[in-house]
Amino acid sequence: MTTMIVELGARAYPILIEPGLLARAGDAIAPLARGRRVAIVCDENVAAHLTTLRASLDAAGVASEVLVLPPGEATKSWSQLQAVCDFLLDLGIERTDHVIALGGGVIGDLVGFGAAILKRGCRFIQIPTTLLAQVDSSVGGKTAINTRAGKNLIGAFHQPVLVLIDPTVLDTLPARELRAGYAEVVKYGLIDDPEFFVWCEANGAALLAGELAARTVAIGHAVAAKARIVAADEHETTGQRALLNLGHTFGHALEAEAHYSGRLIHGEAVAAGCALAFAYSARVGLCTQADADRVAAHWRATGLPDSLAASGIAASGARLVDHMRHDKKMAAGTLPFLLARGIGRTFLDKTVDLADVEAFLDDQR
Template sequence: MTGEAVDTVRVALGERGYDILIGPGLLERVGEEIAARLPKVRAAVVTDENVAARHLSTMTAGLENSGIAATPIVLAPGEKTKSFAALQEVVDKVLAARLERGDAVIALGGGVIGDLAGFAAGIIRRGMNFVQVPTSLLAQVDSSVGGKTGINTAHGKNLVGVFQQPRLVLADVNVLDTLPEREFRAGYAEVAKYGLIDRPDFFAFLEKNWRAVFSGGSERTYAIAESCRAKADVVARDEFETGDRALLNLGHTFGHALEAATAYDGSRLVHGEGVAVGMALAHRFSARMNLCSPDDAQRVEAHLAAVGLPWRISDIPGELPGAEGMLDYIAQDKKVKRGALTFILTRGIGQSFIARDVPASEVLAFLREQLEG
């Protein structure tokens, strides 16, 4: 256990490697940590209205105390902000502030802000410095690490973007205390994902200690740091998702399709909830294909249900397309290659693997069972 000390996880990408700092009180130290790595830098702070109300003044005060002039860019909250219109707004305001290529774009917020701000940093002046200060659990353990950025389109989620590695990630565990319970639960789905990919002992730890992770303290810090280590290990092996990194998409092919089918309506389904349902479906589909035991699928479902996450398609409120419509969304996903369906399936808890050329007929039959059953 890491206790209440700050834990450092290194993402080993050679000259482009960077640190993830995890612990309490880091928001107040943002300025000194950035100044130590990027001296004489100026910055734009991209955030949303909800996060700005809670944390922007602390952030800007810390930056100014370290001699970093900051330009705040405050956007509307929600998944629909990951759009071309919001991207143009960020780009225009960064350029209007006359920030140079050696200056920084700082993302203060959850995954939406991190993805959008990172994309802007990647394309303004052909690449600016980028710093992640994630304020949601999901962002701290997943979207802030690894350099994936992007926006959504009518055709699907994250279909336009670039790889833009941050120079630094600062995950202040104290800011999670202000998260709505639903949002914390949604982020927890990504924590559980790392255990289900290839760390069965971590999944067992979560089954036993999830209440302590939710309440805070050393178990929470440990779970976040372990999740970041898991992702950092994969990113170091496969930065641009040509191989093993695809394992991080466990639950995401089904989950992204469900998000698209709900038109990214956060009142019905947020990203982590989509991942939770997607992970349960991936294990259930694996059992249907005789790859893993039905007991494994039931164990996953039981844990997701215990923490209050949705795990069945029927847990999603409102109308959804039929099986054929859902398959169309899956076929649009960027994990599809030359028309072949690729899923992350499993041979058991912590035994996920990349399954290529999954027959569409099998997926369609499975979706019919889930939607009509």
């Protein structure tokens, strides 16, 4: 087992990574539960994992109650947030009790936000079942729901008390979801670790084909990188944590245009967004065209969208920029962009002219 600690003082928490861990999750959760029952929230896609988790909890003497929600990005909504809170209140959940988020990023974000606001904060445990959630959303305490104005605009920082990651649960993940999660893995190499990007170029195909060793290495590397950044900049105040948003400003605009539907899922939008960030960086002379082409080539090689056209979004630059203006990072009319001086050399630029971005996107069409 690999154990990492997110160093946040009194709120520090462990991340455990081990193949087969889900079947032993009860052993890790029982000391926290202290004889109290736990609440589990999941979606309809993780029925097999739910059975494994409950059996493990039963074996450890931990009773559980379950709420099953519909799958998909639309579940990150006001109505499902109310359903989660009503479920927990009906159970009589106390602030020292534990809520388990079993699922992908949608469930983790929704349940984490519910735990953040229920009785002004109760404890929750992340058990991510998608690659995207394992390497990104389950670590760091960002919780939120979507609204008609945009993605993740209603939320809170609320750290879990424990994260349990079992790479073998990815065996049941659809290939498209696995590829989408892989985009977040590669992101860590593009941000500040060019050697890891080289590793991805060499091992990405094996990871996607099911090689457990490659998956375990990638998850551990990505989680360690995120844990370091979160510990240094928990609330995204110094700019360091903002680096994790590489590809997201462009990507969220694409998701908004797709109405947060299965037409374009989050990791695909991040891949296209990273490609656009490097293409724009090359356009304004920050990085070489060769670097931008190399990023796009890796997305193509792994079945991910490498451009605006490949994302399937045909909206005008003006419309996509209008989506960007609803981004929660807007401040005094300025939107920071994550751009790159090369692979592994990402930085935050607060001087980008949105009119120029609009023209760039129209050219990309």
